[in-house]
Amino acid sequence: MTQPLLPHQPLDPALEDTLQAVETRLAALGEALRARDTAAIDSHATELHRALARAVDHFTHAARKGDVPQPLRRRLARASGQVAAQRESLARATAALDRAIEVLMPRETPGLYSSGGASERGTLRGGSIQA
Template structure:
């Protein structure tokens, strides 16, 4: 009888998805903090970590799901992490659009007589890149 409880707790202890999800959730929290603080360097660093962890978690979840070993709790955590990534992606898209609008206000289109059509094309390709100006 003592073998049954230990054998049922051993797979949970050796479960690679649980610590992976915990690390992913922590990285998502770091991305959210970087977005809130508008820290581009931290955002880039944490986003790369989230991308790697999400790929690993999805691969592990897919393998576990095929075998029928994915518990509802782990499935819910994986789905919540995916939803959080989607929400953060949408927030970043809105922030990028706001930045583009601000740049358009600060740098209105030039009159056609000043640079002509080729100058306008050059400005659109640079997309506000200060180094290329």
């Protein structure tokens, strides 16, 4: 939903297109995350990364000229919030996966026998055993 522009704030078509690309990629990544489609997540995340890099370049250049209309600033801030939310969602999913892997495949405990049957402990050398 775009807010009406004030007469003195014309939209730069390059900024509009760049921001629209970011918003489109964010939406696609969000759908892939909801569908848990790993191939699509990877693809959309890569495309989002590229779109964000282009947006940073375009918006940085425009900001140096003082040329970023307020509605585009608000949309860019909203997109930034969505990126942060998706990043947090991925971090939670990664932590849950790490916990599940730890339960399914715990690390070997030092001092116990390894899968080869030998003890993980170091052996004593050069001493004698006295009873």
